[in-house]
Amino acid sequence: MKDILSRVVSFAAQKHEAEYAxxxxxxxxxxxxxxxxxxxxxxxxxxxNGAALxxxxxxxxxxxxxxxxxxxxxxxxxSDACKMAKAASSRIKTPIKLVEAxxxxxxxxxxxxxxxxxxxxxxxxxxxxxxxxxxxxxxxRVKSCTIDYLDVTGTTFFMNNQGTYIEQDKxxxxxxxxxxxxxxxxxxxxxxxxxxxxGYEVFDVETPETVGxxxxxxxxxxxRAKPPKGGTFPVVLAPNVVGTLVHEAxxxxxxxxxxxxxxxxxxxxxxxxASNLVTFYDDGTMDGAFGSFKYDDEGVPSQRTLLVxxxxxTGLMHNRETAHKLAAKPTGNARAKDFRVEPLIRMxxxxxxxxxxxxxxxxxxxxxxxxxxxxxxGEANLDGTxxxxxxxxxxIVQGEIxxxxxxxxxxxxxxxxxxxxxxxxxxxxxxPGICGKGQSAFVCxxxxxxxxxxxxxxxxx
Amino acid sequence: xxxLAEDVISSAVKKGADEAEAYAYQGLTTTVGxxxxxxxxxxxxxDCGLGVRAIVNKAVGFSxxxxxxxxxxxxETILRAISSARASKPDENWLGLPPKxxxxxxxxxxxxxxVELHAEDLxxxxxxxxxxxxxxxxxxxxxxxxxxxxxxxxxxxxxxGISVFDHGTVIECSLATVANDGKNVTPVCFxxxxxxxxxxxxxxxxxxxxxxxxxxxxxxxxxxxxxxVIFTQFALQQLLYYTLINAVKADYVQRNQSALxxxxxxxIASEAVTIYDDGLLKGGIHTGKFDAEGVPQQNTLIVEKGxxxxxxxxxxxxxxxxxxxxxxAARAGYLSTPSVEATNFHIMSGNKSPEKLVNEAEDGLIVxxxxxxxxxxxxSGDFSVVVAxxxxxxKGGITHATKGAMVAGNIYQVLANVxxxxxxxxKIGQLVAPWVLVENVKVIGK
Numbered sequence: 001m002k003d004i005l006s007r008v009v010s011f012a013a014q015k016h017e018a019e020y021a022x023x024x025x026x027x028x029x030x031x032x033x034x035x036x037x038x039x040x041x042x043x044x045x046x047x048x049n050g051a052a053l054x055x056x057x058x059x060x061x062x063x064x065x066x067x068x069x070x071x072x073x074x075x076x077x078x079s080d081a082c083k084m085a086k087a088a089s090s091r092i093k094t095p096i097k098l099v100e101a102x103x104x105x106x107x108x109x110x111x112x113x114x115x116x117x118x119x120x121x122x123x124x125x126x127x128x129x130x131x132x133x134x135x136x137x138x139x140x141r142v143k144s145c146t147i148d149y150l151d152v153t154g155t156t157f158f159m160n161n162q163g164t165y166i167e168q169d170k171x172x173x174x175x176x177x178x179x180x181x182x183x184x185x186x187x188x189x190x191x192x193x194x195x196x197x198x199g200y201e202v203f204d205v206e207t208p209e210t211v212g213x214x215x216x217x218x219x220x221x222x223x224r225a226k227p228p229k230g231g232t233f234p235v236v237l238a239p240n241v242v243g244t245l246v247h248e249a250x251x252x253x254x255x256x257x258x259x260x261x262x263x264x265x266x267x268x269x270x271x272x273x274a275s276n277l278v279t280f281y282d283d284g285t286m287d288g289a290f291g292s293f294k295y296d297d298e299g300v301p302s303q304r305t306l307l308v309x310x311x312x313x314t315g316l317m318h319n320r321e322t323a324h325k326l327a328a329k330p331t332g333n334a335r336a337k338d339f340r341v342e343p344l345i346r347m348x349x350x351x352x353x354x355x356x357x358x359x360x361x362x363x364x365x366x367x368x369x370x371x372x373x374x375x376x377x378g379e380a381n382l383d384g385t386x387x388x389x390x391x392x393x394x395x396i397v398q399g400e401i402x403x404x405x406x407x408x409x410x411x412x413x414x415x416x417x418x419x420x421x422x423x424x425x426x427x428x429x430x431x432p433g434i435c436g437k438g439q440s441a442f443v444c445x446x447x448x449x450x451x452x453x454x455x456x457x458x459x460x461x
Numbered sequence: 462x463x464x465l466a467e468d469v470i471s472s473a474v475k476k477g478a479d480e481a482e483a484y485a486y487q488g489l490t491t492t493v494g495x496x497x498x499x500x501x502x503x504x505x506x507x508d509c510g511l512g513v514r515a516i517v518n519k520a521v522g523f524s525x526x527x528x529x530x531x532x533x534x535x536x537e538t539i540l541r542a543i544s545s546a547r548a549s550k551p552d553e554n555w556l557g558l559p560p561k562x563x564x565x566x567x568x569x570x571x572x573x574x575x576v577e578l579h580a581e582d583l584x585x586x587x588x589x590x591x592x593x594x595x596x597x598x599x600x601x602x603x604x605x606x607x608x609x610x611x612x613x614x615x616x617x618x619x620x621x622g623i624s625v626f627d628h629g630t631v632i633e634c635s636l637a638t639v640a641n642d643g644k645n646v647t648p649v650c651f652x653x654x655x656x657x658x659x660x661x662x663x664x665x666x667x668x669x670x671x672x673x674x675x676x677x678x679x680x681x682x683x684x685x686x687x688x689x690v691i692f693t694q695f696a697l698q699q700l701l702y703y704t705l706i707n708a709v710k711a712d713y714v715q716r717n718q719s720a721l722x723x724x725x726x727x728x729i730a731s732e733a734v735t736i737y738d739d740g741l742l743k744g745g746i747h748t749g750k751f752d753a754e755g756v757p758q759q760n761t762l763i764v765e766k767g768x769x770x771x772x773x774x775x776x777x778x779x780x781x782x783x784x785x786x787x788x789x790a791a792r793a794g795y796l797s798t799p800s801v802e803a804t805n806f807h808i809m810s811g812n813k814s815p816e817k818l819v820n821e822a823e824d825g826l827i828v829x830x831x832x833x834x835x836x837x838x839x840x841s842g843d844f845s846v847v848v849a850x851x852x853x854x855x856k857g858g859i860t861h862a863t864k865g866a867m868v869a870g871n872i873y874q875v876l877a878n879v880x881x882x883x884x885x886x887x888k889i890g891q892l893v894a895p896w897v898l899v900e901n902v903k904v905i906g907k
Contacts (some may be wrong), residue, residue: 037716040521041521044545045523045542061503061504065506067527067529083580084503088501092500143716144716227843375836378833385648385865386832388833388836389835389846407841409845409867411847411865458905
């Protein structure tokens with residue numbers, strides 16, 4: 001493989017005057033299961049082999065993707081990419097340049113305790129079946145259970161014309177589960193996920209029983225929940241919601257491509273944007289976490305990137321292009337979903353650092369407010385307006401957790417909200433997820449419990 | 462392509478499959494990308510592959526590959542589909558792959574001019590759009606966008622004799638902008654134009670995307686109260702995608718995940734609402750002769766003057782109820798098995814001009830985009846979203862942009878409160894719809 005890729009990048013540099021050329025190849029194998037109420041809809045297995053060719057010619061990017069790995073096809077494709085770049089370069093005003101990155105030669109070999117590619121499909125079906133039985137057997141008001149299982153194994157190859165060559169084993173295990181419950185006219189839903197880059201052993205901890213009960217209980221508990229009041233209230237957020245807030249409301253705005261597009265973090269480096277209690281990281285090096293990897297898709301080592309320290313913005317997430325533009329160091333955040341697409345700046349494991357408060361201390365000062373325990377989804381806009389919707393929330397009345405409320409969401413301006421963080425817990429949880437930014441990326445988000453003085457709560461009905 | 466699919470079927474049956482289906486796909490896409498005010502990239506993506514469903518003893522196995530020119534790889538894919546089926550469990554509701562049927566005609570889905578386009582042509586399209594935006598107002602910053610042209614073809618064959626091929630084209634251009642007046646940045650504003658024929662208007666897209674951003678400046682907070690709200694097509698598409706569109710899929714209905722279960726023949730929306738799922742809509746983005754199982758696409762009445770008439774079915778969900786597939790099977794290319802999906806979800810136009818609708822909204826909001834629609838409760842239809850950009854309507858005219866406002870409610874309540882629909886229909890993804898005016902929507906402001 002190394003010889004073929006090497007020929008391809010030198011061909012681009014020599015025959016097409018590419019300033020920069022890279023080829024990213026993959027040989028991956030996937031297993032997927034969709035299980036509905038215990039019925040295996042389809043047991044699926046697939047091969048995805050292919051290569052992505054990316055070049056810079058006259059300051060513009062050219063990209064080509066093909067589902068093949070032979071030298072001839074790749075040379076044709078890289079020529080295509082160079083032609084594409086030349087076409088785009090005709091209108092370039094500010095030529096694109098890349099920050100320097102140290103040349104690396106490395107081979108990343110994974111030795112999982114339980115390699116998913118060696119686990120029989122029958123065993124995977126058994127795991128999902130027993131999860132399904134746990135969910136449906138929890139309570140007769142649970143009416144449906146959908147499970148999506150995915151594992152990916154294989155190897156990716158990266159080479160550029162600057163001396164970097166990396167072979168990297170890939171391993172992902174993902175399981176998403178959702179349940180609905182029904183009582184009279186009330187229909188509720190809940191979902192949960194398991195994700196790991198360590199191996200199939202993740203199910204030894206996140207057993208079908210543990211995950212199943214968590215999901216089913218939430219759907220059932222929501223049956224007696226009431227709609228929240230709309231308006232501004234103090235809130236306590238659980239690690240799962242804090243993670244989503246860090247990821248959605250802050251993280252996306254700190255992706256340097258969005259910052260350069262004019263997100264509210266533009267020009268905020270070194271400035272105070274949040275309460276002293278706020279410290280954020282994007283960490284691609286956490287062992288086994290769903291957002292971890294050793295090298296990104298530009299061949300840059302992954303790292304622990306400090307984004308906010310004690311309320312002050314200390315860094316952004318970069319690829320080589322934005323790092324050059326903002327005179328920063330590359331942070332290893334360039335990720336592509338697969339060989340069909342170009343790498344974008346993506347988060348890895350995005351977290352808030354814990355401090356010293358107990359959960360009781362966070363709640364006790366709240367006369368009336370809400371406790372948001374589990375997120376459903378979230379989204380931010382460049383102007384800093386965010387929304388995080390939840391599937392599990394409770395009232396807080398006179399410092400005590402009260403009645404459950406359903407379908408509540410919180411919204412506000414990121415920077416105003418982060419200034420209102422007035423207490424941070426000492427616990428910590430990390431949750432896996434799949435982030436969408438045109439392409440999907442496997443990530444984690446997490447943190448401790450926190451309290452925010454006032455947030456707009458969107459009540460339904 | 463079709464012969465590859467047919468060969469796979471005979472080979473699969475020989476290797477022991479009771480039934481087999483092959484789906485072959487090829488896509489060629491050329492794009493030009495705008496980044497932060499300039500055309501900065503161009504790409505060409507070739508993706509082809511084969512997905513094989515094999516049924517053994519009522520258990521379904523599936524396998525795919527994107528290596529097609531290697532006979533051994535294709536054979537291995539067939540074997541893996543069969544071994545997956547053998548490893549799986551029988552499904553008592555499995556009643557066979559779909560039978561062969563005569564296909565209807567789908568018009569306006571292919572244009573050879575799109576196939577012949579080069580990157581240079583798309584650079585021109587993108588540049589026209591970009592200059593139109595820049596010339597509109599200097600406070601506008603085009604953050605991203607571009608132009609793309611695709612040629613897509615697919616073939617389906619199964620052991621019941623289905624053997625069909627079709628191809629089509631799509632061209633699109635889009636631009637996302639923000640405006641910055643030195644004090645405030647607007648939310649992202651977006652416009653686009655996608656067609657099956659080479660008939661797009663990049664200049665209009667550029668002007669509109671820029672115009673929206675400028676008018677989103679000087680936003681003000683609004684009061685918390687029940688208001689009349691006009692949802693434009695973008696906002697409707699976002700809200701309906703996670704709620705109503707799922708709720709009419711037979712899979713969701715059969716599995717107790719739909720609030721519309723048991724409601725056929727009942728009122729679920731106001732008189733003003735009539736909806737078809739039209740898989741044969743001329744020039745529709747999701748128009749095609751057949752669906753992902755080779756079943757003819759059709760025009761299905763979903764809601765007639767507020768009364769629920771039909772659900773959407775693929776082969777499996779239809780057979781389970783003794784019904785016929787409505788041609789609503791879809792796939793993620795060759796990578797997945799079929800599942801129920803809407804085609805062109807068509808909310809029928811009324812006869813009011815958009816101006817008249819704004820006039821009737823008196824004291825309300827007009828919402829272009831919502832943020833957080835994917836956090837709606839998929840089962841109950843409850844939603845709670847940020848509206849941005851959105852504008853306040855006062856005395857029947859649009860006055861100023863709103864800041865940080867949310868709307869919350871239930872999608873079925875929204876449908877019941879639709880008081881008027883405009884005549885300005887357009888295509889946005891799966892949705893084909895005009896603006897709609899909804900009474901008494903809860904707006905949360907300060």
